[in-house]
Amino acid sequence: xxxxxxxxxxxxxxxxxxxxxxxxxxxxxxxxxxxxxxxxxxxxxxxxxxxxxxxxxxxxxxxxxxxxxxxxxxxxxxxxxxxxxxxxxxxxxxxxxxxxxxxxxxxxxxxxxxxxxxxxxxxxxxxxxxxxxxxxxxxxxxxxxxxxxxxxxxxxxxxxxxxxxxxxxxxxxxxxxxxxxxxxxxxxxxxxxxxxxxxxxxxxxxxxxxxxxxxxxxxxxxxxxxxxxxxxxxxxxxxxxxxxxxxxxxxxxxxxxxxxxxxxxxxxxxxxxxxxxxxxxxxxxxxxxxxxxxxxxxxxxxxxxxxxxxxxxxxxxxxxxxxxxxxxxxxxxxxxxxxxxxxxxxxxxxxxxxxxxxxxxxxx
Amino acid sequence: xxxxxxxxxxxxxxxxxxxxxxxxxxxxxxxxxxxxxxxxxxxxxxxxxxxxxxxxxxxxxxxxxxxxxxxxxxxxxxxxxxxxxxxxxxxxxxxxxxxxxxxxxxxxxxxxxxxxxxxxxxxxxxxxxxxxxxxxxxxxxxxxxxxxxxxxxxxxxxxxxxxxxxxxxxxxxxxxxxxxxxxxxxxxxxxxxxxxxxxxxxxxxxxxxxxxxxxxxxxxxxxxxxxxxxxxxxxxxxxxxxxxxxxxxxxxxxxxxxxxxxxxxxxxxxxxxxxxxxxxxxxxxxxxxxxxxxxxxxxxxxxxxxxxxxxxxxxxxxxxxxxxxxxxxxxx
Numbered sequence: 205x206x207x208x209x210x211x212x213x214x215x216x217x218x219x220x221x222x223x224x225x226x227x228x229x230x231x232x233x234x235x236x237x238x239x240x241x242x243x244x245x246x247x248x249x250x251x252x253x254x255x256x257x258x259x260x261x262x263x264x265x266x267x268x269x270x271x272x273x274x275x276x277x278x279x280x281x282x283x284x285x286x287x288x289x290x291x292x293x294x295x296x297x298x299x300x301x302x303x304x305x306x307x308x309x310x311x312x313x314x315x316x317x318x319x320x321x322x323x324x325x326x327x328x329x330x331x332x333x334x335x336x337x338x339x340x341x342x343x344x345x346x347x348x349x350x351x352x353x354x355x356x357x358x359x360x361x362x363x364x365x366x367x368x369x370x371x372x373x374x375x376x377x378x379x380x381x382x383x384x385x386x387x388x389x390x391x392x393x394x395x396x397x398x399x400x401x402x403x404x405x406x407x408x409x410x411x412x413x414x415x416x417x418x419x420x421x422x423x424x425x426x427x428x429x430x431x432x433x434x435x436x437x438x439x440x441x442x443x444x445x446x447x448x449x450x451x452x453x454x455x456x457x458x459x460x461x462x463x464x465x466x467x468x469x470x471x472x473x474x475x476x477x478x479x480x481x482x483x484x485x486x487x488x489x490x491x492x493x494x495x496x497x498x499x500x501x502x503x504x505x506x507x508x509x510x511x512x513x514x515x516x517x518x519x520x521x522x523x524x525x526x527x528x529x530x531x532x533x534x535x536x537x538x539x540x541x542x543x544x545x546x547x548x549x550x551x552x553x554x555x556x557x558x559x560x561x562x563x564x565x566x567x568x
Numbered sequence: 569x570x571x572x573x574x575x576x577x578x579x580x581x582x583x584x585x586x587x588x589x590x591x592x593x594x595x596x597x598x599x600x601x602x603x604x605x606x607x608x609x610x611x612x613x614x615x616x617x618x619x620x621x622x623x624x625x626x627x628x629x630x631x632x633x634x635x636x637x638x639x640x641x642x643x644x645x646x647x648x649x650x651x652x653x654x655x656x657x658x659x660x661x662x663x664x665x666x667x668x669x670x671x672x673x674x675x676x677x678x679x680x681x682x683x684x685x686x687x688x689x690x691x692x693x694x695x696x697x698x699x700x701x702x703x704x705x706x707x708x709x710x711x712x713x714x715x716x717x718x719x720x721x722x723x724x725x726x727x728x729x730x731x732x733x734x735x736x737x738x739x740x741x742x743x744x745x746x747x748x749x750x751x752x753x754x755x756x757x758x759x760x761x762x763x764x765x766x767x768x769x770x771x772x773x774x775x776x777x778x779x780x781x782x783x784x785x786x787x788x789x790x791x792x793x794x795x796x797x798x799x800x801x802x803x804x805x806x807x808x809x810x811x812x813x814x815x816x817x818x819x820x821x822x823x824x825x826x827x828x829x830x831x832x833x834x835x836x837x838x839x840x841x842x843x844x845x846x847x848x849x850x851x852x853x854x855x856x857x858x859x860x861x862x863x864x865x866x867x868x869x870x871x872x873x874x875x876x877x878x879x880x881x882x883x884x885x886x887x888x889x890x891x892x893x894x895x896x897x898x899x900x
Contacts, residue, residue: 260639264635361753364724371890371891372724373660374660374661375724405635472634476634477634479661481658482723483599483755484634486633520632521633521636521639524630524632525627525643531630531631
C-alpha cells in the first residue's frame, strides 16, 4: 500500500527540500552581510531573465541530463555508478579524436559519429569496473571512483604529451576544424533584427539530450531489457530465479550508463570548447548523482532536476560576476541543494508520510 | 518547476540592477582562486595596491568552470569595464574569439604571448631564467648534493619552471641529483598542501635538502614540512621568505603584481602588444630580505649575480622547455 499519493512523492518532497535549502542559503547570505532577496533576484534574472541566461542554463542542463541519465540507468539495476566524471572525460577523448583526425563534410554527420565515439569511449571506461563487479565482486562504488582518477591521469598524459600542438603552453588539443562546428541556439534562432542567445554555449546537443531522455524512458519501461534491469535491481535472487543473468544485466546496465556519460562530451567538448581541454567535465559527473536522486531516476525528473542545477550554475556565475559574494559561498548554496534533495531526503519524507497517514485516518 | 515559475514571476519586470556602464577595470582570476598564496593572489595584491593608491575600485570574479571564461570576458566587456585583466594561459583561446568583438575594450592577459589581436596587452614572464638563478642557489646551499623540485599540476608551464631550475642546479654543481615530482594531474593539484607535504617527506628520504616548490597553494605544505624537518625550501611567484624565517632559502619572484598594477594604472590607455618580462626587466628574480640574509653567503650571491648578468647579456642561454618540449637536464 502506498503511504503517500504519487504527487506528494514526486512534487511535494522535492519542493519542500528546495525550500529548506533556500532558507538555509538565505541565512548564510545574511550571515556574511549581503541581501538574500537581491541575491535571489540576481540569480533568477541572470539565469532565466533573458535568452542569454537561458542559453547558459540550458547548456549546463544538457551536461547534467546526460550524467543524470547515466546514474539513473545504473541505479535501476541497483548499481551506483559514481564514475560519470571519468567516463565523460574519456568520452571527450573519443569525440576529440573523431573531430580532429577524420575529415567531415557536414556537422550532422560529424555529430552522429562523434556521439558514437563518445558513447563508445565512455562505455569502455565503465566496462572494466562493471566486469570486476560482475565477475569478481569488487564493489562498483570503489572501482568507478578510482577510475575517475585514472581517467584524469590518462587525459593529462594524452594532452600534455601527445595531442598538445607543439610549443603550446595550454594542455589542450588543437581547435576542431570549422566543419564540425555545431549550430548553437544563437545560429538557429537569431534573426537579423533580434539576436537571441547571444554568446551562449547552448547548442543542438540539447535536443540530443532530450532524445536521450525519451530513449531511456522507452528502454526502462517499454522494453524487455528494461524490465530485466528493473527486476534485477529490485531483487537479485528473484531475477536469478526468473532466468535473468546477473552478469549480463550488470554489464549491459553499466555499458549504457557509461555510454550516456560519455555522450556528454558532444555538448561540452564539441559544442562549447571545440577542443579538448584538461578540465572539460568540471564535476558534471558528480552533479549527475544529485540530479538522478532528485529526479527519482525517472527521465522526466532528471530533465527537470538538470534544469534546476543548470539554473544554480548560471545563477551562481551571475552572483560571482556582480556581487562580492565569494565563490566558496556559491558552492555552499549549491551543496545545500544537493544535501537536502539527495542526502536528507528522509528528513522530509518521514514527517510527510506521518502527516498523510494521520490525514487518512481522520478521513477514513 | 512550479517554484521556478513563481520565482520567475516575482522577478519579472525587474531590470538587471548590475550591468550598468562602468569604466572601471575588471580582474578575472584563474580557476586556482583569488587566495592561492601565489599567482592569483599576486594579481589581487597588485590590483589592491592600485585601488589603495588611487581610491579606485575594480570588478573581479573567481571562476568556477571553463564555460565561464568566455562568459566573464563578454559580460565585463559589455558592462563597459576597461581594461579587462585576465590571468593564465587558459584564457588565451576564449580571448582570441572575444577580443575582436569588443574593439574599444582593452584586454590584458598574463602568461600568454602568442595571440594576434590589436586590443590585447599580452604579458609573459621568463620563468626559466628566474628558476635558473634559484636552482644555482639551491645547488650551492645543498650539503647532500641532492635537491628537489615539486610542481603543481603537470602542465607545460610547470615543466618550464622545473627545466630552468634543473639547468641552474647543474650549472652550479654538475654532479648534483635532481628529484622532480608533480603533485597531480587535476586542478586540485594547485591547492593540495597535504600532498605537497607528503612529497616533501618522500624527497627528504631520498636525500634532498633543498626543495623548490612551484605549485601554487600546494607549496604552502612543502614549505611547512621543509621547515619542520629542518631542511631548506624555495618559494615561488610571491616573496614567501616570511612564511618560515630562516628556513626558506629564497623565493623565485614573478612580478605578476607589478604587471597588474601597471595595467590598472595605465587604465584605458594601456599599451597593447606582447611584453616578455625577464631578468633584465626585473619581471623575474630571486628574493633577498631580512628573513633569508643569513642563509645566502656573499659567495653565493656573487655567483648568482654574475650568472644573472651573463643571461641578460646573452652569454649564458637558459633553454626554455617550450623550444622543443623537452628539457636537457631533467626528464618528466
